Structure formats: structure tokens, C-alpha cells
Amino acid sequence: MESVAVNLAAHLEHLIVTGHLEAGSRLPAERALATTLSVSRTTLREAMYELEAKGLIERTRGRGTIVLDTDHRPQFGALISARSTQQSHAAELRATIEPPIAALAAQRATRANLVQLRDALERSHSGLTPSESLRLDIEFHQLVAHAARNPLLSTLQELAAEWVSGVRQQSHITSESRRTSHEGHEAIYAAIAARDPELAKAAMEKHLRMVEHMIATADPTDVAQPGDVRRSRTDAPTPTD
Missing domain, CATH: 1.20.120.530 (GntR ligand-binding domain-like)
Structure with a gap:
């Protein structure tokens, strides 16, 4: 059975790939997003690390988390x-x-x-x-x-x-x-x-x-x-x- 973090990463990746989370959109702050998804901040961070490694999101201090456009994912x-x-x-x-x-x-x-x-x-x-x-x-x-x-x-x-x-x-x-x-x-x-x-x-x-x-x-x-x-x-x- 997959961990909560893995399932969460899979869910968020699906939303990004299918366009339900549009390129350029900003995700809610970590604390708010964790509350909305009913997961711990540790679990959320683990999922976010995977999405970031895949080039699906960009996390920047002060700007938050942005969904990347296909043309801006790592070439x-x-x-x-x-x-x-x-x-x-x-x-x-x-x-x-x-x-x-x-x-x-x-x-x-x-x-x-x-x-x-x-x-x-x-x-x-x-x-x-x-x-x-x-x-x-x-x-x-x-x-x-x-x-x-x-x-x-x-x-x-x-x-x-x-x-x-x-x-x-x-x-x-x-x-x-x-x-x-x-x-x-x-x-x-x-x-x-x-x-x-x-x-x-x-x-x-x-x-x-x-x-x-x-x-x-x-x-x-x-x-x-x-x-x-x-x-x-x-x-x-x-x-x-």
C-alpha cells in the first residue's frame, strides 16, 4: 500500500497534467493547503518535493508554489x-x-x-x-x-x-x-x-x-x-x- 505522500503526489500530478491546475497558477500557502487536503505539512512537503523534482512546480521563497507551464519545465x-x-x-x-x-x-x-x-x-x-x-x-x-x-x-x-x-x-x-x-x-x-x-x-x-x-x-x-x-x-x- 502506497504512503499518503505518494498518493498525494499522484493526485496533484494528475491535476497538473490534465490541466485542472493551470500553468502559472499559484497554490495556496503550505499551511492552508495541508489543511484543505487534510494532511500534515510533512506529508505535503514530501509530495511537493516529488512534483518539484519532476519539473511540474516551482517553489520560491516569498513567491510560494507556482504550477509550471510545459515550455518552462526543465529542458x-x-x-x-x-x-x-x-x-x-x-x-x-x-x-x-x-x-x-x-x-x-x-x-x-x-x-x-x-x-x-x-x-x-x-x-x-x-x-x-x-x-x-x-x-x-x-x-x-x-x-x-x-x-x-x-x-x-x-x-x-x-x-x-x-x-x-x-x-x-x-x-x-x-x-x-x-x-x-x-x-x-x-x-x-x-x-x-x-x-x-x-x-x-x-x-x-x-x-x-x-x-x-x-x-x-x-x-x-x-x-x-x-x-x-x-x-x-x-x-x-x-x-x-
Whole structure:
């Protein structure tokens, strides 16, 4: 049986989502609202914390509690602004959509798709700058999605790449991390070229686990920014394919 706070949060969320509590409306003061709902202030606060975490309300000292408009709820950029949130949410997002996309690519990729994937791999090596490596990383995954030949999934993958691009930078900081990323791409490509959906899915899952590990262990003060040339092409490129 759910607690009173959980049931209260569910009730209030339903009212907000269905429009019974309109965006921009101000909820009564905490004491009055608790009395109206016949709950303790502790129970009310617990419910409010959940609604606030979901971006349904905004609580500000002096202004009270405001129901948020859909356009003012936290967007994806804000939702992944904290490094701890980036790691967990970005990893879950990619793990949910990319392995099935790789499996479809193995079933549906044309010879032209394989040529494009191979070309992207051949332009990748550990001697690239972090920003260049990230760009090719995103390109490879977009090409995999394109090879799945489902425009909805391809669009979703492109949007996801944009949402988590800041997180992915952390997996391209060192030449070793760039080499590891490239090796993961090689395995994914090989499975797609072999027309093996299960192997392609497994290769993508393994690759994403490695990326998650590299992000978790990366130095957050050394994230590459667009145009970063700290590790320039003068570093001897080491082809990894």
C-alpha cells in the first residue's frame, strides 16, 4: 500500500497534467493547503518535493508554489547539467535507443551504408583532437541510425546526440579513450557488415558500457571544448584500424 505522500503526489500530478491546475497558477500557502487536503505539512512537503523534482512546480521563497507551464519545465540541456545526472541519464538514454538501432542496421544496411560507415572509421584515429574525435564519433552513430532506415529512429538518435554531446566530450579526452571508442566502432561495424543483428546489438551495448566507464573516470576539469586544439595534429596519429 502506497504512503499518503505518494498518493498525494499522484493526485496533484494528475491535476497538473490534465490541466485542472493551470500553468502559472499559484497554490495556496503550505499551511492552508495541508489543511484543505487534510494532511500534515510533512506529508505535503514530501509530495511537493516529488512534483518539484519532476519539473511540474516551482517553489520560491516569498513567491510560494507556482504550477509550471510545459515550455518552462526543465529542458534536456538543464536536465543533464549536473555531472552526476549526465552520467546516469545520458547512459540510460543511449542504452535504451542505440542497441536496437544497431540491430536494425545489421538487418537493413545497404552496401552504400556500409561504405559510409567504413569511411567514417577510416577517418578516425587516436591522434585526432578531442573535438575532432567527438565529431566523428557522433557522425558514426548517426550513420548507424541512418542505416536502420527508420526516419523516426534516426531523428531520435540525432536529437539524443545533441542532448548528450556535453557528456560525450568526456570520453574523448585522452588518446587512449579515443582509441577505445574507435575499437568499439570497429566491432559495431563488423557486426553490421556481417548482417548479425544480435551481435550488432551486443557490440553497441559493450561500446556504450565502455563509454560510460570512460566518462565516469574522466577528469571533469579537462573536458574538451569545441575547437580545442590542446592535442593537435602534430601529435603523431596512430591509426587504430
